[in-house]
Amino acid sequence: MEFLFIELQKNDQPLYEQIYEQIRNKITDNELKPGDKLPSKRKLASFLEVSQTTIELAYAQLHAEGYIRSEARRGFFVEQIDELTPVSAPITIAPSLEQERPSYDYDFSPGTIDTSEFPFATWRKYAKEIIDASYQDLLQLGHPQGDVELRSEIAQYIAHSRGVHCTPEQIIIGSGTEQLMALLLRMLGNQSLFAIENPGYLQMHPVFEHHHHPIVPIDVDQDGMIVEQLIQSEATAAFVTPSHQFPTGAVLSASRKATLLNWAYARKERFIVEDDYDSEFRYSGRPIPALKSLDQHGKVIYMSTFSKAFMPSLRMAYMVLPPALYETFKYDVIQYAATVPRFDQQIVARFMKNGHFARHLNRMRTVYKRKMQTVIDTLSTLSPKLTFFGEHAGMHVMIQLEDDRTEEHLLSLAHKQNIRLIGISQYYVQRTEQRPTFLLGFGGIPNDQIENAIHTLWRSWDLSL
Template structure:
């Protein structure tokens, strides 16, 4: 029940950077949370509050309206404004200090010679071309830039990737088989959702250590499979009873091995032994060759829809260009559209149009 009488509120406001109604709102809210204004207390009318504090009734109205919308006070017809009963307020913990002990990542060490594989000389990036293309898109694609991209990415970019794969890698790929995402790590997560958590994954030993962390983070079982001079060994896949082999056949990391055709067909033969076997073909830097043409991809010689092709623009453009894509076999593409097409594409429209 509302308390009898009403409490005249007196405040002093001096902060010119915050709107006056917001200062009134903050002051009353603070008094409610601290218990100075108890539940059921009747607040002054807008007119008396404004007159007592030397401000307009509109200011008080705006403050009261905000407090009502957040549930701190309520109004009764012809009776006035009252403080609400806030269930659980007494059991709320005190607000934490802003001096939190958050262990942020340490800044990277500096070296005289940095031989890491994720750096680029800024002089090598085509900033002028990228800027021109971006300006053109901003000028001529305003409507498209403000439209929501489909879950698999803009058709223009997927079509451009499809044509690139055809001319450069000899792959016949429908644009609708291509899924664009913000980095391969994100796409690995999509794959796990698509395939399920019950599969046993393997990565190459030696190989890209971060893959193990990614798979473990998603809660799937992941083991190492040894390689020899021709790449991952089929016997390892059998001995370790894996379902999905994540490999880099065209330029192995970190050895640089290129898997010969004979071993490729051995790996494809393993994949065809079981319906749940798949190969993730990580073609992360196929655009870069010191000499000759790259060998055909596993995807292009796979006739049984067992290969999932992954690639990124981190090497051909820049590591900070977080745009990657995967090419799904037709049955997995259909599964993606059936179960995961509700999600939003994680790459902005302007970057997709510019890259296309």
């Protein structure tokens, strides 16, 4: 099945719920019969002109409720409804899409990190110290913005490393940038209209959808977000990754930074959200200054996370509010409790205070720089069939093929060789046709395996070395 007609309405109901309900009704009405194959997420997203994330959320709900099943490398199929477990029978939890992912020989996803150099001994030492009766106060709820010890360390760190000067009172700790964005949307109100980079950070799309918050996609080129498109839009806020655009790796040019700030300065209700997600890992030239360091009128909301610098499973991020928004937070949103365990906050605070965090960053910067060089050396041998960019920072590069085959077809060939790879189309709200382009993450692949991993991927596409 290539297409599936679904009528989407412009109302308060999220698009993924509308898609889920209409597919569910087609199944229960026997319009879709057991064994029928649903369109791929990419094709249905293109047909309905919605994001692929929207389709993924709808399919995940249908899968969780037993209306469809997932078959590895084949897709989604309608389940036999009359064989579903009765309510009175013992409940069995359907495996999630994440659980069904196989273990890969090579995982090129951009979210993986190198775990071999993690300072387990030091982490264990601090964990043992604070899990003690003398720290029984940590069993109580702490400050809703996060423990002041950690906020103070973060304030010092971003002042020295990113030129972002703030007080600990302006910092809010949260369990990921998505959770912090949900708080921010509440502060800015339903009247705000967000512009987001296209392509951009995938996990942010559901946050806007779940809060019924409209978004405006703004294209990205080699100089970052095209600010002229933003100016021509009706957006009142912009979510950007200026120091290392995700996923393209572009750096927002100096002229565009000035234009972006002036756009925000022109109206009281306008704000910029700067996601500085991996600024620690830049391998050539000087670090790119944070956009927040240039802000003279309190219009930039600065966000960052410990996921890349430390570990994704920590689920710890932070946000720096301008004074005006902090007043809104203090009187309207502060009643929400902090979402990060206090024991974890205290361990990280001690890591930072005693210099272990800085030493870990220096060590990992060397590790990832060495890996990046291996990636560059290997990819350079594959031109002109392949070009790459975004190699000056971060833990992934973009690769683009001179190939007439589709991105989806090339992904399927890689998966058949047990290689995990992500195409750039997943990060678009709206996408124009272009050559097959992929994110080549190397964080979780040992340096001595990177060359073979890339060559194995190349051979999976039936391309000669």
